[in-house]
Amino acid sequence: MTIPLIIDTDPGVDDAFALALAARSPEVDLLGVTTVFGNVSIDHTTRNARRLLALLGSDSPVARGADRALGDVSRPDARHVHGDDGLSGKAFTLPEDDRIDARDAVEFLRDTIDSSPTPVTIAAIGPLTNIARLLDTHAGRVGRLVVMGGGLTGGNVTPHAEFNIWSDAEAAHRVFAERPVLVPIDLTRRCAVDGAWLESLTGRIGTTLAGLTTRYREFYLEANGIDGILVHDAVAVAEAINPGILTTRPHLLAVDTANGDTHGAIVPGTHPVDVAEDTDVEALRAFLHERLSGS
Numbered sequence: 650m651t652i653p654l655i656i657d658t659d660p661g662v663d664d665a666f667a668l669a670l671a672a673r674s675p676e677v678d679l680l681g682v683t684t685v686f687g688n689v690s691i692d693h694t695t696r697n698a699r700r701l702l703a704l705l706g707s708d709s710p711v712a713r714g715a716d717r718a719l720g721d722v723s724r725p726d727a728r729h730v731h732g733d734d735g736l737s738g739k740a741f742t743l744p745e746d747d748r749i750d751a752r753d754a755v756e757f758l759r760d761t762i763d764s765s766p767t768p769v770t771i772a773a774i775g776p777l778t779n780i781a782r783l784l785d786t787h788a789g790r791v792g793r794l795v796v797m798g799g800g801l802t803g804g805n806v807t808p809h810a811e812f813n814i815w816s817d818a819e820a821a822h823r824v825f826a827e828r829p830v831l832v833p834i835d836l837t838r839r840c841a842v843d844g845a846w847l848e849s850l851t852g853r854i855g856t857t858l859a860g861l862t863t864r865y866r867e868f869y870l871e872a873n874g875i876d877g878i879l880v881h882d883a884v885a886v887a888e889a890i891n892p893g894i895l896t897t898r899p900h901l902l903a904v905d906t907a908n909g910d911t912h913g914a915i916v917p918g919t920h921p922v923d924v925a926e927d928t929d930v931e932a933l934r935a936f937l938h939e940r941l942s943g944s
């Protein structure tokens with residue numbers, strides 16, 4: 650039986666890889682994609698999601714979501730990492746497509762969950778604003794909730810916080826009460842792919858995806874001195890498609906929502922969260938490469 654899946658996303662170069670992985674995986678039925686602000690503005694993330702699905706030949710609906718965090722907080726985006734348009738300045742290489750679902754992301758999520766005969770998995774790979782709002786009415790009604798975010802041993806946007814959690818810490822704290830599978834940067838960093846991996850992607854999809862990485866790849870070279878990229882979101886979506894591909898262990902956690910230096914950090918708490926701690930890294934890289942290559 651296929652797994653019904655919705656991806657909540659802020660594309661974003663690694664989000665593009667994650668969407669492609671889901672659209673090209675027969676184990677899942679991609680019921681839709683909901684967008685959120687994050688790496689760039691909601692206008693850009695929504696346009697990018699729609700165009701990426703057009704590239705992938707997918708008719709899955711795209712519904713536009715939150716343009717800012719709960720509580721109206723505004724924090725800097727990640728255009729210095731992903732490029733001004735969110736896709737290394739290469740969004741123009743994707744097919745035009747402006748079909749956006751008339752419903753708001755949260756309404757779309759509610760309707761889709763309510764009308765699915767089997768529990769829907771959500772892969773949340775951006776700030777968690779839409780998902781926190783969904784849980785106001787649908788707590789306990791999501792199948793699996795796989796979240797890319799957090800860093801247990803430090804952050805990537807501050808020394809303590811990871812970008813998705815930091816961008817809407819209040820929403821993340823709410824989502825932790827739903828026992829998500831959390832895929833943190835501690836693991837996604839170990840799953841980095843190098844320049845040779847990217848350049849050996851084949852076919853129209855693989856080469857287009859590789860072409861969207863120019864700015865993103867430059868960023869990692871400048872910031873970390875590595876020739877390669879982190880495919881954070883694709884690691885999380887791999888777990889949504891293939892439950893158990895990552896090894897998880899329960900932790901009791903919370904999110905620091907105070908407005909101090911440690912805002913957005915993952916801290917000890919009372920919510921059980923299944924943290925992805927390990928995987929067969931080489932097998933995961935091979936799985937991604939195979940799924941993203943070919944016609």
Ligand code: BDR
Binds near residue numbers: 662663811
């Ligand atoms: C997360 O932040 C974003 O920049 C990426 O798309 C990923 O979802 C990694 O910290």
Ligand code: CA
Binds near residue numbers: 658659660663664774
């Ligand atoms: Ca993302």
